[in-house]
Amino acid sequence: MEGTAKTTQALVSEYNRSSVLEYLYHNGVCSRAQLADALSLTPAALTKISARLLDTGIIEETGGIVGRKNRRSIGLRFASERLHVIGVKFARSLVQIGVFDLKGTPLSVTDLPDVTDETIPDAVRGVHETVGILLAQDPNVIAIGMAVPGPYLRTVGRTALVSSMQGWRRVNFLREFGGAFRVPVFVEQDARAGVLAQSLFSExxxxxxxxxxxxxxxxxxxxxxxxxxxxxxxxxxxxxxxxxxxxxxxxxxxxxxxxxxxxxxxxxxxxxxxxxxxxxxxxxxxxxxxxxxxxxxxxxxxxxxxxxxxxxxxxxxxxxxxxxxxxxxxxxxxxxxxxxxxxxxxxxxxxxxxxxxxxxxxxxxxxxxxxxLPEDATILGAAAVAIDRFLDHPSDFLALGA
Amino acid sequence: MEGTAKTTQALVSEYNRSSVLEYLYHNGVCSRAQLADALSLTPAALTKISARLLDTGIIEETGGIVGRKNRRSIGLRFASERLHVIGVKFARSLVQIGVFDLKGTPLSVTDLPDVTDETIPDAVRGVHETVGILLAQDPNVIAIGMAVPGPYLRTVGRTALVSSMQGWRRVNFLREFGGAFRVPVFVEQDARAGVLAQSLFSExxxxxxxxxxxxxxxxxxxxxxxxxxxxxxxxxxxxxxxxxxxxxxxxxxxxxxxxxxxxxxxxxxxxxxxxxxxxxxxxxxxxxxxxxxxxxxxxxxxxxxxxxxxxxxxxxxxxxxxxxxxxxxxxxxxxxxxxxxxxxxxxxxxxxxxxxxxxxxxxxxxxxxxxxLPEDATILGAAAVAIDRFLDHPSDFLALGA
Incomplete structure (x- = not known):
């Protein structure tokens, strides 16, 4: 039964790490004291969490900032440029693939050839190839997010309907891509991906x-x-x-x-x-x-x-x-x-x-x-699906220990 | 800062107590070992939680039951009959007030006289009086739930519209009833109350x-x-x-x-x-x-x-x-x-x-x-609003300590 107690402890640790990362993600440079205050964590807990995160490189120390009571203290920042994600947007007739940093800054965006009902298998093959090349070129990619037209049956892995292009229904995105690459793949309906992009990247x-x-x-x-x-x-x-x-x-x-x-x-x-x-x-x-x-x-x-x-x-x-x-x-x-x-x-x-x-x-x-947000909000949404997952479950992507 | 660490600990304790109560509420008599298993708690933690809850009388021990490996062990049960709530249903033309135990068993139901736009102030007065009498008669009542027609603006305390009876818009339920009684009052839109009733009382x-x-x-x-x-x-x-x-x-x-x-x-x-x-x-x-x-x-x-x-x-x-x-x-x-x-x-x-x-x-x-559910599902819903709150935040209603 000690095991389950540890499990609970691990969940709490993961929750606290996720909270620290999300706070820094949305609020820029903060001191440890500011973070501890904002998240109701003890200074000791915050020091431990930040040490682990510093070890992975996902956060880093900046020069002195003016903190509480005007004392200068070391700042922490989210190093959003250190890790990348790939976003793949499937629309009815358009497939786009982009590489982004964790703030949604596009590093590259590729359009596959226009898709018709007949060329869907080619498009699927194109995604495998292009993503494979991008992964080979960029060791910093940690996850792939995909945005697909709805209604998307998440538990099944495919769309229930794509009006005016039924061929996409035959593609099971989870089976097709779920285990195909060296990094995990997360699939969401496009508008749901879009709202994640708004919540991560927009005013x-x-x-x-x-x-x-x-x-x-x-x-x-x-x-x-x-x-x-x-x-x-x-x-x-x-x-x-x-x-x-x-x-x-x-x-x-x-x-x-x-x-x-x-x-x-x-x-x-x-x-x-x-x-x-x-x-x-x-x-x-x-x-x-x-x-x-x-x-x-x-x-x-x-x-x-x-x-x-x-x-x-x-x-x-x-x-x-x-x-x-x-x-x-x-x-x-x-x-x-x-x-x-x-x-x-x-x-x-x-x-x-x-x-x-x-x-x-x-x-x-x-x-x-x-x-x-810029023009390509849905491909940003695809990236957001992966980034949202990273911020919620950092231990799945970083060597953070127990 | 020790204070905030304790706060986190208190939240975890409250969450665990709530989980134990909800599990017993929905699953009937269980042994401590079954509970610990189901909720991933250590036996020590479970023993501590159940001792506190036993002290309040909200759970009690039953005779031996057949537990794991066919060994007989003591069962715990949720003593739903020990505490009561009052449910008040406001419909356009009908106000009903009932007393229920925590399983939604009705102990009494009172219909106030039919309400028209002109008699709304009388109806409001009637609720004050009837609830006051019921509270005086029954020391076991711990909370009042109210179900009101939607759209109900929860943060404001009143309905934005009651089609075909606009007079109810002038009643601010939170201001009118929020601090009026010796027990707390919780107000919800009627259909939302209804879904809580379904989730608590129905198959x-x-x-x-x-x-x-x-x-x-x-x-x-x-x-x-x-x-x-x-x-x-x-x-x-x-x-x-x-x-x-x-x-x-x-x-x-x-x-x-x-x-x-x-x-x-x-x-x-x-x-x-x-x-x-x-x-x-x-x-x-x-x-x-x-x-x-x-x-x-x-x-x-x-x-x-x-x-x-x-x-x-x-x-x-x-x-x-x-x-x-x-x-x-x-x-x-x-x-x-x-x-x-x-x-x-x-x-x-x-x-x-x-x-x-x-x-x-x-x-x-x-x-x-x-x-x-029986005919009076919305008044059951009103009761459910209070019971749901009790199961989520038992420490607000029971002397459970830190």
Whole structure:
């Protein structure tokens, strides 16, 4: 039975190390005294924890800083540049692979050739090859994060549906990649990965109730509620793209009717642009992303038909915000991915719907804004999946002893 | 700094006591060795914890039981009858007050006179008086739980909206009752209270991803995700009644359009029955509950128009289930309160919608059933709010020392 007592002790140690790392990660250089205060640890415990972490190189001492009572003391910092992760973003037609440091700074990003339903096996092979090369080149990579379109059945390892590209359903990501490399692989649904990226890398990081509203080829959502991801039994919760906004509306591949995704995803917008034929001439031969970006460009340049369409899309985005507020009551909703490039006009239209349709007390306390992360937020999300895991379980990645 | 180390130790002790109590609560009589095994505690730690708990009387020793290796050992049991809680259910027009033991066994239930918008101050006074009398009569009451209609702003202490009875918005439950009695008061939104009742008292208790779908005068939802309530920033998450199923549908008092509550709450059904005029004659002069129960009775007795209306209500209930599955991915959805008395016909209609509209992988793993708790599930929920708090923080209620 001594063994189980040690196990409990090990869990407490790991929790404390994780707390120290996360605090330094989010707060920059701190003295040991500041850390001990902030985390309610004794100075002796903090000294022990920091010694172990210093040994691994993941934190390091800086010159003297001004600490409590204006006394100078040694600072500790998180050496985020010392270790790297690989992020792999699987979208319907796009696979991107990047290497990042632990602060999400991109060191390299590679786009694989555009994927169609027929070339999915090639894309899977491409991921094996490219990741293999990157791992061989960079000994500092400690983990791989993957972001895949939802609904993703985490316990099974594959997506339950990828609207308009069913071929991805045949790929079991856990079986395909789980044990394929010298470092561990963690897979998450893309919007859930996106909210981890927001919480790690963005200014919104201090919101403990945060929603990331992914408006890409699909529409997805990741929600952090009181610091924890909302998961659901199979990791398939928060599938806002398949929540109906009209039970008599447009049918969806998932079986439901009136799914939000059928109105304001890049795929739906592209479809509407092709049908329209005039706002974006030649839309039929463009990628989903390209067609949307052309629409937004026309709108920004003053084309009234384009502006009216962006506002109509913004209303549908707003209907989604209303549902998100009533369903999850977050502090912050961050709009990201392709459709968020509709910018202020789209955001204003969404906000008007929220102003009309949400209870004032809830509306007043919910901030809605566009993502302030760079373009490749979902591939950053893939990296975030790995980094989040590292910060939660440092002993799985560092030689920290018991 | 020694103080903070002790604080951490106190938290660990409290966690371990809470674990022991919860295990005995859910698993009946156990030996110390079984408990130590199940909770990964050393025998020494378990002996210390159980001694403290035995001193308070909340657990007690039973005669010898057959334990490990068929040796007889002393059993421990949770003495749920030793302590009591008061539960207060506030519905739109009904206030019920009950005394329960810690297993939710009702010792007494009192209905206050029917409430209208004008008589809310009387109802509030009635709660003060009745609870005061019950507390004076029963020294074993340790806490009061209250269940109020949602959306309830937990941090503020009042409901943001009670459709069709706005007067309740003026009552600040925390200010009104928070410090009014000799025992602490805990307030929760009614459906959230309902899911706590399901997890404490029902056969569904072992589902760690559980949704309670309250179909009463309003429509509400409480969700436990991996053992924790989904709360939202202000405690106003999971407001399924105000999630729109048709953005061009029926307007709702909350400002939204097409709210689920406008189609399958007892209030909406009552409205439809009055408009119909033939299925339940005299519906206009009945309470919401009475009108619904007459409809279900007519349906059970073979009235075809009533059956068709029950099926139509069931379809709307089903649209809600589809949203719940896509939004929260629970293992189990429990239908409760007034409208669940529509019974198997209503449930079958809801399930048909789910079969049509939910991805097979998610549908197969989601069990939908009617509540197996007695009629007064929400007042049980009010009691559950207090009992849940007791099990989580036993030291707040028992003299357990440091």
């Amino acid at each position: 919104s990081a201090d919101a403990s109730n945060l929603a990331y509203y992914l408006l890409g080829e699909g529409v997805g959502l990741g929600v952090i509620d009181h610091g924890e991801l909302i998961n659901g039994a199979q990791g398939a919760a928060t599938e806002i793209g398949h929540v109906s906004i009209d039970v008599n509306g447009r049918p969806c591949d998932c079986g439901n009717v009136g799914c939000l995704e059928r109105y304001c995803s890049a795929v739906a917008i592209h479809h509407d642009l092709v049908e329209d034929g005039t706002i974006v001439p030649g839309a039929a031969s463009m990628s989903h992303r390209k067609a949307c970006m052309e629409l937004f460009k026309a709108s920004d340049e003053g084309d009234e038909a384009a502006q009216s369409m962006v506002e109509s899309i913004g209303r549908f985005v707003g209907f989604g915000c209303v549902t998100i507020i009533n369903a999850y009551n977050p502090d912050v909703i961050v709009l990201g991915d392709i459709v968020s490039h509709g910018g202020d006009r789209l955001l204003a239209a969404a906000r008007r719907v929220v102003d009309e349709r949400v209870l004032p007390e809830l509306n007043d306390s919910t901030d809605i804004h566009l993502s302030d | 569904s208790a072992d589902a760690s991803n559980l949704a309670y779908y309250l179909l009463g005068e309003g429509v509400g939802l409480g969700v436990i995700d991996h053992g924790e309530l989904i709360n939202g920033a202000q405690g106003a998450a999971t407001e399924i009644g105000h999630v729109s199923i048709d953005v061009n549908g029926r307007p709702c008092d909350c400002g939204n359009v097409g709210c689920l509550e406008r189609y399958c709450s007892a209030v909406a059904i009552h409205h439809d029955l009055v408009e119909d005029g033939t299925i339940v004659p005299g519906a206009a002069s009945m309470s919401h509950r009475k009108a619904c129960m007459e409809l279900f009775k007519a349906s059970d007795e073979g009235d075809e128009a009533a059956q068709s209306m029950v099926e139509s209500i069931g379809r709307f209930v089903g649209f809600g289930c589809v949203t719940i599955i896509n939004a929260y991915n629970p293992d189990v959805i429990v239908l409760g309160d007034i409208v669940s008395h529509g019974g198997d016909r209503l449930l079958a209609a809801a399930r048909r919608v789910v079969d049509e509209r939910v991805l097979p992988e998610l549908n197969d793993s989601t069990d939908i059933h009617l509540s197996d």
